[in-house]
Amino acid sequence: MKQHLLTLGLATILFSQPIFGQQKATPSRNTPAKTVNTGNLIPLDPSVKIGKLPNGLVYYIKKNIEPKNRAELYLATRVGSLMEDEAQQGLAHFTEHMAFNGTKDFPKNEIVNYLQKAGVRFGADLNAYTGFNQTVFQLPIPTDSAAVFKTGFKILANWAGKISMNAADIDAERGIIVEEDRQRGKNAQQRMSNQLLPLLLANSRYAERIPIGKVEILNSFTHDKIRSFYTDWYRPNLQAIIAVGDFEVAEVEKLIIENFSGLTNPKSPKPRVYYTMPDNAQPMVKIVTDAEQPYNVAQVIYRQKSTPVKTTADFRRSLINNMINSMFAARIQELTQKADAPFLFAQGTYGPYQNGLVWGYDAFTIAAVSKDGTGLKKAITAAVAEAERMNKYGFVASELEAAKKNVTAGNEKRFKEKDKTSSASFVQRYLNNFLEGTSMPSIEYSYELTKRDLANISLAEVNAVAKTYITKNNQVVVVQAPEKEKANLPTTNELLNAIQNAGRDVVAYVDNSVNKPLVATVPTAGKIVGEVKNDKIGITTLSLSNGVKVVLKPTDFKNDQIIFTSFAKGGSSLAGNDDFLSADNASLIAQSGVGDFNPTQLNKYLAGNTASAGSYISNDYQGFSGSTAPKDLETAFQLIYAYATNPRKDAEIFNKTITDMRAMLANKDANPSSVYSDTVQAVLSNYHKRAMPTTLSDLDKINLDKAFAFYKDRFADASGQTFVFVGNFDIEKIKPFVTTYLASLPSLNRNENFVDNGVYPPKGKVSKTVYKGIEDKATVQLFFHGDFTYNAENNIQLDALKSALEIKILERLREKESGVYSPGVGLSVQKYPVGHYYFTISFNCAKANVDKLINAALDEVNSFKLNGATAEDIAKFKSEEQRQEELSLRNNSFWLSYLSTRLKYDDDINMILSKKDRLNNVTVASSKKAAQQYLNGENYIRLVLVPEK
Template sequence: MRINILIASSQIKTNYKQMKKINILAIGFLAYLAIDGPAYAQKKPVATKKPAATTAKKTNGTLIPNDPNVKIGKLANGLTYYIRKNSEPKNRAELYLATRIGSLMEEDNQQGLAHFTEHMAFNGTKDFPKNEMINYLQKAGVRFGADLNAYTGFDQTVYQLPIPTDSAELFKTGFKILANWAGKVIMEGDEIDKERGVIIEEDRQRGKNAQERISKQLLPLLLKGSRYENRLPIGKIDILQSFTHDKIKSFYKDWYRPNLQSVIAVGDFDVNEVEQLIKANFSDLTNPASPRPRLKYDLPDNKEPLVKIITDPEQPYNVAMMMYKQRGSTATSTTADYKKQLMYSMINSMIGARFQEILQKGTAPFLFAQSTYGPYQGGLVSGINAFQTVVAAKSGAELEKSFTAALAENERISKFGFVQSEVDVTKKNILAGNEKQFKEKDKTPSSSFVQQYLNNFLTGSSIPSIDFKYAETQKAVASITLQEINALAKTLITRENQIIVVQAPEKDKATLPTEAQLVIALKNASNGVTAYVDNSVNKPLLETKPVAGKIVSETKIAAIGVTELTLSNGIKVLLKPTDFKNDQIIFSSFSKGGLSLAADADYESAQMVSIIPESGVGAFNPTQLNKLLAGNTGRAGAYVSDLYQGFSGSASPKDLETAFQMVYAYATNPRKDTEIFNKNISDYKVILENKDANPSSVFADTVQAVLSSYHKRGMPIKAADLNNVSLDKAYAFYKDRFADASEQTFVIVGAFDVTTIKPFIETYLASLPAAAKKQNYADNGVRPPNGKISKTVYKGLEDKAAVELYIHGDYIFNAENNIQLDALKAALEIKILERLREKESGVYSPQVGLSVEKYPNAHYYFNISFSCATANVDKLVAAALDEISKIKTNGATADDISKFKSEEQRQHELSLRNNNYWLSYLTNRLQNGDSLDQLLTDKQRLDAISVESTKASAQKYLTEDNYIRLVLMPQKK
């Protein structure tokens, strides 16, 4: 359970049209497994036992050398430091303070204070009283939450500070901030008391739901007899409300000490200068005269299976999980460790592919299934791994069958192993990824190195260089045999240390299998299993190469480094070559129409059009397509959105032709797969029939319905709607949308040469079918309601409310208005956080969103959202509206405007070196009919923002003429 703090300023975009997008295949059952984090806690050390299962023959290998490009040192007081010069991104550095302490170190009367201490590090230190640290960093363009952040786990607390290096003063201050966190937090009494409510609201926001109630029953089973069970990082509410100040001060004094701390600095700087900054800021920190020992904790073994069946009224799905616990370090320190981890990765990939293959069949015995080997419950307990299977069934009555079928796949692998073709596919994919990483080695972001160094400090994992990893991966993959893989696969299933867990809706309680039936299913899962048979299709992606078209015109847009091509079939292509990545090309396209052109009678079927490209292409279903493309980075797909249809894809330069071939295939030879389509619709019906058990789902449906004025095309899909869905209609709609490509516009960005890419464009894009029809999207009249709307939904069992406030209206969509709206949103975000969290202590992470759209009509939406105690809803809504009123009266403060401008400027600097930014920027400009060089005048528009301009904007756009208040409250008793 990772405790993340300071996420309040994340930029949430809320758009009622986006809310009704459906990802049919991403069911998300894992979100309902209740245990959602990396650690839990114990009572006393437990003696370890040897794993029950036999293991593959062990070879020691050789020690992996640390990357010579990282400077590792230790101060006299025991503090460890890692320093690396890295220029991606330029003029930026990642600064981290890692501490090997967490909730496991708490006394019984300190439960929750490790996490509370992390909060207090942002509420006043010796050199940065109160909120001065946050204010200082925001004025320098460091984003609160997105950049400045921290987390607390069971045995670690980590603070992160990405910071610019082009200001010497700011960069030096970054190390002072880290040192203040490390040993100079003040812990003022009034600040402690103010923070109590924030942390209690964090607990409410993350919990007070089915997952939390289920986890409280699961923890005694999953962490039985260990300290982890009683040391959740969030702590106990009664302690958080009542602990005396000396308890948290004592925790900080005992555990925040340099011999348990590390400073990590990676970025565009001078290594020797950074080393001196670390020595100057951290050398005076001292350890206690009699330091408390940092104990290690363990989990006990269990000979017989542990079984738990848990039901809850708000649990939407019938889910079973099987865990085979194993002892073993997760640290990688030798070449043998490295090879073994590669083999586990290959096994996970091959198991995943097998389950995906089953899930595509109409006869699939489960809604969802997955098996993986890795750290136990995502890393809950150090030194414990597990082979874990999760399966979701359509109903309680079918859960035993689904559970048995999933376990049978595990047994099939244990009994018969994999086949050589599966291993070959996985090897090709690993080698392709290894090649790509190696080619990008000089463009590796600093954040990637930070994680390596964190792992070294916290777990002892080695720090191999990119060159070493490349060579060792090539060597290991070449040496791995089918026999080695299958020998390791046989160790996954253990006959001891087994745990079975069922989570199910209360309404299905009577139909669930009993604990005894689940144990019998486990014992009998191997009965009747036979060896796997590969179903690869041995034919090319395209049977014949298309007849190429021509580039008929070429225009240079020198100001932004773009070349525009017009093709003989009418398609336009914008090319933006970059050097931001060495091995990345990305592209997307669009033309007008999309779902808006579906007839009302066919709309339900048209909404399912995404299943067509997700079913594969031509002769290849998704599994066969993945096998065909093994080792090839070229990928592309088709999409149909509300207003557009088009393609998107990516590739390494060497595989770009494959990506273009896929575009051609999806346009001209889509796959009509009855089995996959029907399986998706059947599964989706189950999801829709069960989702109303979840209060958040019910509330989201209400928000969507209200924001679309209950228009048919804006309403959430219901299970009954799926009865009207036809594969023939969905397929026909897809074919119609891609029958004429003449108005498609492609944007291609990345590591390519304009001359070299042109033959691919002529062959695969200029050859796309074109009828030269003039098309547009239809305005079907989906609009948010005018006037003041208030609606309360009563759903849920606990004291938890969710609030969504919207202020919206029509406006003139242009760059000048949009930047003023952005500034207004940023200022409001700061004030809502200060008022609702810091002053009222009534919320954890209030969010302020802004969404703007030009088509089908220009409209803006401001959204304020938060969760809180039910008794505080009216008070906090009034406080939020009061902050809006203040901005309308006075405008944004000069300080807040300064913070916004600094953040915008800093993010702009990073964006200009990012391929995804350019792809999005050029696409948006084209769709909205804006000038492509609009960004060249961004600074002038940014400079035009002032106190007066924000005041005028607030008075114009934050009116309550169109105001929507939506609240989720627990059901009335």
């Protein structure tokens, strides 16, 4: 299918902010340092067992049965890169890596090996991250095996104080971390960040201790430097164990005492210093350009000190901040849809500074993207002017009412799901409490406090808080733009003057809500003409009078969730070549709203309503998808009916989208990754005109009338639609909605199918190298592909081959060659329009290592063809599959995907019940046969991106 940037939306633009490696969700810290009303201290969740060992280690334990037979174990350490001395830069992060390279009780990579055998996936489940102030290890683990569960705590204790720091392992890891820096950086974003960080971090300690460190130090530090860092800082009085899951609290407490009491602190511990940033009275401005930067971006940041949410006053302020963010976002969205909008994209949010990486600070950040350098001043001025409108006039009552409704809906949903809340979400609260002191109230307490605050938060109070966002001091202005726009960018003085004068002539906001029903006239209901039950997998299939089929699977996995999707054959494959571009972008019609409601008005109409739904048109199918809570189920059905029968034709929104995409495409080829991605897309489709990347000339061929007509035609005949609903509903109670809103959809009984337009990958061996970029960074993708008989038996053999190959590629390219950070092995299979499979081996590396690493990867492939996978790796695959299935069978999203895929492909709907038998058929011999058949290299595509010669 042709991949269009148009379908991505402007909100996907990534601002070039500093990247410091993996980062978890940040704690709520939306409270200014100075608060007039301090409120009462928020009580800790009484269901959590909190204790402290004599050595100072803190632990949090909570019994939670979602998911069943699972636990989330975390080791948190209040230690990050800020603790490094000059010669240790990067070693906090390096230490995190070494935890997986051998400990006292688990030599070499035995931790990863042991956990994989237990069904724990490295990377996806088992992981860690390092920031300025903290290092956190995560270990999801099964609890139905007493031995594995107990070993989990032993692993945490080894990370906490028993990492081996073997000299050979340290040296072998150097290259991997250098490659991590290459994979995450070596691009325009990193180069501009390097220039911006001293400004954004105010030349503080933060600016001097970026977690990835310095490559020259990583390559040359002596072993004693990292060993002393570990000895000095990995100590129990800076650590916490968090355990949440399906277990007995008393048993876990015993395991913690048993495993962690023996850890000791240094006799003369180094003081743990908490660093701040200096204030700036005058605005600081930095304009940076780069030849590979595709967008013109300006940001105005108003930084202020903050404290964690600890009291009821803090909580109330955080609630108000969240509502202000949502109301301001709605205003920006409304502006963005206008034909004369001065920016391609804009936003304004109040929250933790630098995404929470810098403790103790919040910021109100306004950003705008313009189509060129000439328009950047106007774009950021308009965005700041909207903030000034908020500052001068505040919000109106209807906006606050909508915001309160949305908060109420979320609050009710959390409360209804309190006994179905995942263990992982609890962990984050306790982690934030340990690291920064953020409150961790019970769900019940938060629910009642939110209800109470919403009832008496006034518009005047909200508007008073909004006035505090724009501050006189601690202002930072940054511009990031393409090098070719350098001469067109505003100067520092022009930027400051524009920002200072923005909003002088603004008037009060006028709400343009639409006061009409979503569906003006309730349609005449159709009938259910057939009903078939399948008790084996718990589904009921309804046949409707208009030819629609509805598959219903009631579940108790979530208390307040219903999700759904539908499909019918056809899609844009039915469009002729001359009209294909308009047809392929017909989904833009749905992005214009529905009926009398544009997107902003629809959001306001749905305020407080959990229902969401939309339509889609892909290459082969068209249909609907969405979700809702049971209380709003009828609204979800109304949305389906409205999108099918009353689409909105909005020339202003449609043309604005095309204009915006024209501006984005104009600079797209500056980015090496974009050029490479386009090449991959073109080669894999064998340069078929229906699958080529979108060009500027393509945009000229997209016609609103044709797109709208195609959209209407795709949904004029519902007789081929199959709907799947999964979640907490009663079949008899959902039937009236089915007959009213689905059985009444128009039906022409066209009995359509999609068209095979001949978009296939090239046969034989293909090699193409793209020369683009200025950094020493190469990207490699190796494709093995071919025709394929799609069935459950073949699929699981491919899955096993992919899993085992992924293990060996990681071991060879990362661990043995030290040449990559995170290589990947991908697998994609399709049944229609023709059966085909794709294996992909991908990685980033230094240009000089491309051929060596490709040869190493192919060597592993050849080994599979000669010997098959190892028995140990097949055992790991089976264990992971079984463990994932245990989770999947209690997951609504899994069932929605499973049922819709089986129905699309006319598969046996009960095949999930025989998966264990198919797993038993995976052997060393079968993996060898699969490798010989599917990795034979007859159809092999080698695509490489290297810097320009």
